[in-house]
Amino acid sequence: MEEPIKTQSLRYVSLDGHANSFALNKENNCIAVAGRSLLKVYMINNDSFSELHNMRHHNLSYSSNAIAWSHLNTNILATAATNGCIAIWDLQKFGRQKQLTVYEDHERTTHAVTFHQQDPNFLLSASQDSTLKLFDLREKPNCVSTFQSTESVRDVKFNPYNFNSFASVSENGCVHLWDVRRPEKFVQSFTAHSGPIYCLDWHPTQQWLATGSRDKLIKIWNMSNTKPTLEHTIYTIAVVGRVRWRPDRKFHIASCSLVVDYSIYIWDVRRPFIPYASFNEHTNVTTDIAFKGAPDTLISTSKDSTIYKHITKDAQHPALAANPQSAAINPKGEILFVSKSKVKTQPVLTSSSSSLKLSILSSAKKLSQDTVDAAVPESTHEQFHLAKSSLHYFTDQCEQPLSAISDVALTKTLHKDYIFFVKCAKEYKLKPEGQLDFLDMLEHNSLVARKYGRPNVAMLWNLVKMIYKSTPQKKQAVNNLLTQTSNQSSSEQSAITRGGSFGTAGLAILNGSNGNVTANHVGSGENISSNDEILNDSNEIGLITVPKVPVPDIEVEIFDDGMAQNELDCRNLRNGFLYTGPHDNFVKDFPMCSSSLINHELMHSHYRNHRSEMEREVIETSPPPEQSFLQVSDTILIQHWQPYQVLADNLITQSESGDVQTPTCILICLGKNREDLPIDRFTQENFLQAYIDMLHRHQMWNEATNVINMSWIPNIAEMNEQSTNINTACGECGRAISSGFYCKNCKSADPSRCVVCNEIVRGMFTFCNHCCHGGHMHHMMEWFMQNPRCPKCNHLCEYD
Amino acid sequence: MNSIIHTEHRDVIHDCSYDYYGQRMATCSSDQTIKVWEQNEKGQWIVSSSWKAHSGSIWKLNWAHPEFGAVIVSASFDRTASIWEETAEQKPTASSTPAKRWIRRTNLVDSRTSVTDVKFGPKNLGLVLATSSSDGIIRIYEAPDIMNLSQWTLQHEIICKLPLSCISWNPSLFRAHPPMIAAGSDMAQSNEPKVFVFEYSEYNRRWTKTENINVTEPVHSIEFAPNVGRSYHVLAVASKDVSIFNLKPIVEQSGNTRFEVVQAAQFNDNFCTVWRVTWNITGTMLVTSSDDGYVRIWRMNYLKGFKCICSYKPDSNVNHHDPQAVQLINSSTTKFFKKGVGAFAGSSQIQQH
Incomplete structure (x- = not known):
């Protein structure tokens, strides 16, 4: 992903070709870049890079693999070329004189050069020809000593804790420790990786050595003991090309990759799987990285011909973007929940008092430079390594098996x-x-x-x-009525009418073909005023007479006994049931929507709940009272009764x-x-x-x-x-059987014999998918209760 | 009942996922391993397989429909998505059941950046999957031969401009619903809409963006509810809060389908970032997990509003079968029954424990 260039991070493009390597001077304000036909020195300004020297016009018909800047003499540079030449440069000189010396000792490509920290004259190089050579800049034209390694040497660094010692890594996965005074044989050697090692870096304050390899691992070795011990392993996503410890951050190390991955990562060695920070600006492979003295500025060069100055404030933090939580629910309603556990923060740097001091010092210094920068990443990185998740499993399930649950109320939502x-x-x-x-x-x-x-x-x-309770004929009649309804023949409809005054409720439903009307009158208090009516044929709206028809049993259609017995209340209704009308304020006017039947039901049942038992008795057992002459005071709205709708x-x-x-x-x-x-x-x-x-x-x-x-x-x-075919094969010869259980190849019906009783199976035949042997279901079950293998061929059958 | 499962993952677990039946589960972690779990007779979860699957953090995993076998796909920071299949190995010993192993069938390496999410499509489309990556590209792969899981062809690349964080297929199996994908972006600094809905047109043979849904906060999780016979689609989006959108297809006169997008609900989880939303099988309950460490269950009521019926904060020190934890769930559930009604607006009154 291309990020817009940040305020602090700096990009410089105009390289003539890409840099394979770069070096910073000891003041960390200049950068020397080396590559194919490229050798330049830039001044690193706040907001730009400015070119100081360009050594292109020198004899650079070869490509530089590595470059080193003298730690002591700020004008001396060394480059290592693909043809094996080691060149020494003096920036004070002019023109062609800049190139002081060229050593041509190595037979093959040189991969690394490094200056000694204390003695400005000592230079060490590592080459594909399996040798390391120590040069004394005063001694020309040859090296002073040659260290014979076992394999091509990819990188070399002087040991900052022992000035006579240095470490090298080679393509066979070995790390060698050498003594400069003993070139004949390495002091110590151990196999660090399963593939070629491409880089190494000494920790600035600890006796730790970091190695990066083609096996995608960065390993941190504790070198303080006689036998190196593996302290940490970092799992990166691509071949490790360079590693660099981050100054003032004991556990931080930066890496970049040789292939595939263009990003630069800063890792916390205690959290080896996910980088603490990443820089994704490069559009091609990153060739070299180095911290610019301070922990918050990282310089990098890339095959995309750019130099970048990255500021850690602008870095992306993959771990922060990653979701720390997850949840899943299954059909049974069981929930899994994963969350990042909060681990108590421990004082991180107690183990190393020296680095603690350093850290304080540097952050104080930094504060003066950039107050914003100091606080934010500090707090995040302190806790960065403390990450674990806890997985929770919720279930509402009762202890009993499903079949044993009798009381449904026991189980939860x-x-x-x-x-x-x-x-x-x-x-x-x-x-x-x-x-x-x-x-x-x-x-x-x-x-x-x-x-x-x-x-x-x-x-x-x-x-x-x-x-659908009505008999077929009646149903037909209902249908007729419905047809009429749909035809909008206004007055001859079957309908439910309702009034909306609170506290009164009634319900009547037309049933049957001949306009039999059942009215169920329910009222609160003395006034029985049923507003819900059935319109019968040519009855007028307004003042309605309900015919005193004795209600035949079959016609009683007000919600059946089951419904009445069930003490429906609103709470039950609400529990997941959807109806389209208003819910808890059904005291107000009902909207007359087509699905308002539910409102009826609700009202009805609600009402019933509040009705005395006696009233219910009366109403349900006796026909409507003789004097039920209904007077409708409210305006009656006509609702067309469209049961199917x-x-x-x-x-x-x-x-x-x-x-x-x-x-x-x-x-x-x-x-x-x-x-x-x-x-x-x-x-x-x-x-x-x-x-x-x-x-x-x-x-x-x-x-x-x-x-x-x-x-x-x-x-x-x-x-x-679909997918109803089962391919069968003959258990005898293994050929596919096209139809039935007769094998054309064997010319027999043997495949259909039970392998246990040797009878031809009629009915259900069970067989193993692999060996195709089988037989009667019960025989096979008996057999496999005791034996895991096929009775015929000793095959380890898989019957599920 | 709440129980803690000891995972022995060495870093943060980023995803857990049930299989189609909800009988097995898989977890993936930054420690680059996938673990597959099964329940024993006592109902305890036991690791049945654990393997190093990637060379980077594993963000998401997803189970294929069992019709295609026991198949998992995983998405990783190492910029690949891998297809894993469980195979039975014939063991020479006569005893015990054959050992099961997960084998990498293929590695989908088309992305140049971290693959942030991966999901199998509904099974009526065959064996298809979609990946989203932080370079803003949705890739749709298909295994033309379902018996050969090592062959996947990249069918489509849909380019979105923003880095993507999550993706979801419309799970509807109904043939009248064209294939549909929603993706979300977790880009922080911009006010653009961050949820995109794409639909596949059989006629044009390509995916087209049908909707931008106007969620401007970074989106962390997105999920379509199971369709269960609805005429519209329901999409839950997790960002700073949880939003639920109803997408009702409208067929235009030109024959194109558009969606009428209605925000059906919006609620916040205590004003903190919501990391995950997931639906139950009927699409009536939404499980959310948010930055404050709470997992909440929102249940759709009869008005299609959502109410929090349970919020629970697991304590990492909770013992197995902690009675208090059960109590918590119980009380919140009963509370729901008591509260019962109320307009959806009241949902911000989440009970806190």
Whole structure:
């Protein structure tokens, strides 16, 4: 990702070709870059790089691999070339004289040069020809000593803790420690990596040596003991090209990669998997990195021909962007939750008093320079390594197995949904069978829904039952009426009318073809004023006479006994049930929407709750009182009673509330009658598809197959016809059997014999997928109770 | 009931994911390993496999539909996404069940930057997956032969301008719903919309951006709710707060589909960054986790508003089967029942423990 160039970070492009390496002078204000036909010195200013020297016109027909700046003499530079030449440069000289000396000792490419910290004349080089050479700048034209290594040497650094010692790394994964006075053999050698090591760096304050390798690891070795010990391992994402310790930060080390990865990372060795900071500005491989004396400025060169001055303030922090938390929920409502644990912050630097002092000193210095910079990264990096996560597992599930849960109320919200779904899927009857006719089936399903704590779903089943309770002829008549309704023939409708005055409620529902009217009058207090009416044929609106028709049993249609017995209250209703009307302020006017039936139900049941038992007795057992002459004081709104529309709306609403089971099951139960409902086939297919998928997720294959079988939509019904082939092979010869259990190759029906009893199997044949041997189900079960292997071929069969 | 699972991951765990049935789970961590867990008879989670999967932090993982086998895809900081398949190995011993091992089938290396998220598509599209990366590119891969998981072809590259942090497929299996992807960006400094919705047009054979959803804070997690027969799609977005959007398809006269995007809900988790949103199977409950360490469960009520029915802050010192933890869940649940009603606006009154 390309970031816009930050205020502090600095980019410089106009290199003639890219730099392979660079070196900073001891004041850290100049940079010398070396590359193919490139050798330049720049001054690092606050907001720019300015060119000081350009040694291009010298004999640079070779490419420099490495460059070093003398630690003591600020004018002396050394470059190492791909052809093995080591050149010494003096910046004070002019023109061609700048090039002081060229050593041509190495036979092959030189990879590294480094100056001795104390003696300005000593220079060490490492080469592909498996040698290291020590040069004394006073001695020309040859090196003073040659150190013979075992493999090509990639990098070398003097040991800052022992001036006679230096370390080198080689392509066979070994680190060698040498004594300058003993060139014949290394003092110590150990295998550090499984691949070539490309770089090393000594820690500025600790006796630690960092090595970076092609195996993508950076390893930190403690060199204070006689035997080096591995302190830390950092797992990077690409081949490590360079490593550099960060000044004043004991645990921080920067790295860049030789291939693939263009980013520069700063790692905290205590958190080896994720970098503390990253710089992603380069658009090609980063060739070299170095801190500019202070911990917050990093210089880098890249194959994209740029030099960058990075400021750590502008760095990206991958660990901070990473999500420290995660959660997952499964179909049973069990929740997993992972969060980063807060570990108590410990004083980090206590182990090293010297670096602590340094740190304080430098931050004080820094504060004077840049107050903003100091505080923010300081606090984050102190805690950076302290990261662990804890994984939590929540379940609402009772200790009992599913089947043993009798009291649904015991289970809690999350799990309840699961229980309800599973139980209903198992216990719903989806088609009339045996003694169970259509209405019984609806009744049964209603009871099931109630049993598992969903009175609203139960109510929906009851609604279906109510709509379809009428005999076929009557249903036909209802249909006729409905047709009329849709034709908008105004006065001859069946409708429910309602008034909205609070405290009064009544409900009446037209049932039957001949306009039989049942009015159920309920009232609060003395006034029985039922505002809900049935309009019959040519009755006028306004003052309504309800015919005193003795109510035949079959016609009583006010919510059935089951409903009345169930003490529905608002709380139950609200628990997940969706209705489109207003909810807790149904005291106000009802909007007359098409699905307002639920409001009726709500009002009705609500009302019933508040009604005395006696009243209920009277109303339910006796026909309406003779004197029920109704006077309607409020304006009556006419609601067209469109049961199918109401039902369809309710099914859709139910599905939108996340319960696709109920509408799907109702649609299945309705059979052909579902065509009455104004639900298009796309929606129906969506319902079925979603329900089947949910059943699959609950691993209820039988129920899912059942639903597919009963599906009326070809696309769904076809699901059972897909992937129905099982390829079988003959257990004798291993050839595929095309049809039946007769093997054409063996010309026998032996494949169909039970391997246990050797009889030809009729009916169910069970066999192993691998060896194709099998037989009677019960024989195989008996056999595999005792033996893990196939009775015939000793194959380790996998019967699940 | 709350229990702590000792993961033995050596760094932060970035993702945990249930398989399709919710019987197994997998965790991935910055320590470059993936662990697969199964429950034993006592209901305790046991590591069944653990392996070093990447050479960088692993951000996300996702299970494929079991129709394609036991397959996991992982997205990593090392700029790759890997497909893992569990295989049974024939052990020579006659005893015990064959050992299961996870094998890397392929490594998707097209991204030049960290792969931030990866998700398998709904199974009716075949074996497809989408990756999002911080270079702002969504890549859609397909395994043309589901029996050969080592061959994946890069089908599409969708270029967004912002670095992406998360991605989600519309999980609907319904054939009338075209493939749909939403992606979010966690870019900090800008006020651009950070949620993008793309739809695949069978006619043009390409993905087109249909909507920008105007969430301007950095987005950390995004998830479509299971469709369960709805006519519209529900998308939860986690940024500084949680937003839920309903996307209702509108077919224009030109035949293109647009979406009417309605913000169905917005609630904050105690005013701190929300890192993860995830839906239950019916899309009625949203689980969120936020920076204050709380995990909250929001339940859709009958008005399609969302109420917090449970908020719980796990303490890393909680013992197994801590009675108090159970108490917490219980009390908050009962509280929900008591409070029951109330407009959605009241949801900011989250009970604190």
